[in-house]
Amino acid sequence: MKTSGWLVFCVLWLAACGGPEPTPKTGQDQPVLKKSGEQIVPVKAPDIPKPAALSETDRLMLDQAKTACKNADFKQLFEAVLRSQPVRERYFPAPIQTASRKVAVSDYRFPIQIMDYSYIVAGSEQRGPNNWEYVKLEFNQAQDERYRVDWVRVDFGPNGDDEGATPEDDREYGPRGYLLFYPTKECWTLVEDGVE
Numbered sequence: 001m002k003t004s005g006w007l008v009f010c011v012l013w014l015a016a017c018g019g020p021e022p023t024p025k026t027g028q029d030q031p032v033l034k035k036s037g038e039q040i041v042p043v044k045a046p047d048i049p050k051p052a053a054l055s056e057t058d059r060l061m062l063d064q065a066k067t068a069c070k071n072a073d074f075k076q077l078f079e080a081v082l083r084s085q086p087v088r089e090r091y092f093p094a095p096i097q098t099a100s101r102k103v104a105v106s107d108y109r110f111p112i113q114i115m116d117y118s119y120i121v122a123g124s125e126q127r128g129p130n131n132w133e134y135v136k137l138e139f140n141q142a143q144d145e146r147y148r149v150d151w152v153r154v155d156f157g158p159n160g161d162d163e164g165a166t167p168e169d170d171r172e173y174g175p176r177g178y179l180l181f182y183p184t185k186e187c188w189t190l191v192e193d194g195v196e
Contacts, residue, residue, distance in 0.1 A: 054086060057083065057084065058084045058085075058086045058087070061080040061083050061084035061086070061087050062080070062084065062086060062087055062090065064076060064077075064079070064080040065077050065080040065081070065084075065087045065090070065091060065187070068080060068187075069091075069186060069187035069188075074139070074141070074147050074181070074188060075139065077091070077187065077188060078139075078149065079114065081110070081190075082110065082112060082113050082114050082119075083113075083114060088105055088108070088110065088190075089105050089106065091187055091188070091189055091190075092105045092108075092189050092190045093105070093189070094189065094191070096108050096190055096191065096192065096193055097191060097192040097193070097194075098192075098193045098194075099193070099194055099195050108193075109122060109123075110122055111151070111177055111179075111193060112135055112137075112151060112179075113125065115129075115132065116129070118132070118134060119134065119135040119136075119137055119151070120132045120133055120134055120135055121133035121135055121153060133153050134153065134154050134155070134156060135151050135152065135153060135154065136151065136152055136153075136154040136170065136172065137149055137150070137151050138150040138151075144183070145183040145188075146180070146181065146182055146183065147180075147181040147188065148178055148179070148180050148181070149178065149179040149181070150176060150177070150178045151176070151177050151178070151179070152172045152173075152174065152176045152177070153172065153173050153174040154170050154171065154172050154173070155170065155171040155173065156169065156170055157169020157170060157171075175195050175196065176195070176196045177193070177194065177195050177196070178192075178193075178194050178195075178196065179192070179193055179194075180192040180193075180194070
């Protein structure tokens with residue numbers, strides 16, 4: 001009888017005091033409180049996607065970019081940028097001005113890429129090596145450390161882009177593009193992708 005009396009007392013006490021304290025939630029499960037008129041309404045926090053695992057190439061290019069920034073080696077950074085979207089996301093946090101609008105780096109398609117040690121127009125690799133649109137680049141550095149990379153499509157002469165080729169054999173065509181990079185405290189960032 002004493003035990004059941006004690007049990008009734010505990011049940012009544014818990015009911016009167018509101019029960020045990022709930023375990024506090026942590027991380028994504030923590031509700032966000034939103035004021036609605038005079039009431040505070042819990043709202044579920046948005047799910048945060050987990051970052052995708054990096055490929056070996058992306059890890060190598062992130063290391064290359066870090067070294068390039070440390071050594072102020074723009075061309076080494078540029079190569080890492082061409083080869084890796086995570087590098088672009090790391091070093092280009094602000095929207096990029098294109099010919100028509102500003103674009104977030106996550107939605108931005110870099111216009112050039114490297115295939116078999118050649119610069120080509122991004123997307124042309126899908127048509128196979130015989131149909132790649134090759135690109136000629138020119139790196140220009142300003143006194144204030146800004147870089148402008150001018151590019152144009154090119155048909156290399158009968159010797160292709162091999163060592164025996166001469167610039168006179170090349171035929172440039174299509175609109176000329178440029179990529180404008182500004183120096184930052186840490187490295188460089190792409191601010192504009194334009195067409196002349």
